[in-house]
Amino acid sequence: MSALEPYSPDRSLKGKLRRRWARAVHRRPIGGAIDGPLISFSFDDSPRSAATAGAQILEAHGKRGTYYVCAGLDGKPGHMGDYADRRDYADLSVRGHEIACHTFSHLDCGKASEPDIDRDVDRNIEALSEVGITTRHFAYPYGDVSPGAKRVLNRRFGSLRALHPGLVTPGTDLNQLPAVGIEGPEGERRAAGWIDRAIRQRVWLILYTHDVRETASDWGCTPDAFDRLVRRASAGAHVAPVGTVLGRLGIV
Ligand SMILES: [Zn+2]
Secondary structure (H helix, E strand, O other): OOOOOOOOOOOOOOHHHHHHHHHHOOOOOOOOOOOOOOOEEEEOOOEEHHHHHHHHHHHOOOOOOOOOHHHHHHOOOEEEOOOOOOHHHHHHHHHHEEEEEOOOOOOOOOOOOHHHHHHHHHHHHHHHHOOOOOOOEOOOHHHHHHHHHHHHHOOOOOOOEEOOOOOOOOOOOOOOOOOOOOOOOOOOHHHHHHHHHHHHHHEEEEEEEEEOOOOOOOOOOHHHHHHHHHHHHHHHHHHHOOOHHHOOOOOO
């Protein structure tokens, strides 16, 4: 299974129990206070429209985002439009965006063995290093995770982002950070509600989306919706990439 086709997460009882068990082990809780409100916009897989329209909208507001990328998808066609390639990532990086790791092949880390995860991440790191990029943070493809995946990735990255919705507060596990999707017909409304909550509670919210196009996929959003959300976040919070926020909090 790759990101080239839509994915159905493992809805079996075994899959659910694995994810629940993973929440309890190999934790790295945030110790200090979160001096928010802080909001990060991230893009998973990086369809080209995220690297073009998504980046342009952030930059128009003077902001930057985090791109969790798989070098193995380099320029390929997909159900969310063509993927960006390593030249795009290098260019984004020069412009101040953060490039982060999402495995090389969009590997399901919930099901893969620890050596397979290590090998796949090595491949991504190597491919990105050829264009001068170093990745310090990671997002689980499909948000799927296992205790073994947390153990092996904990050794390699400053933070590991998952896909369950929530705010980042003191005590939140850096090895399974929550994130809220800007995706589907309700994506903008739901994300706006979470932005307001993060601002009210003065904590950190990580948002993610995929393609940013007029005809967005079920995993993306339109440029207008994305622009309204960046405007809303910027009006009440400090907006910065994931790694920048963690640095600012003195965490990693
Ligand atoms: Zn992904």
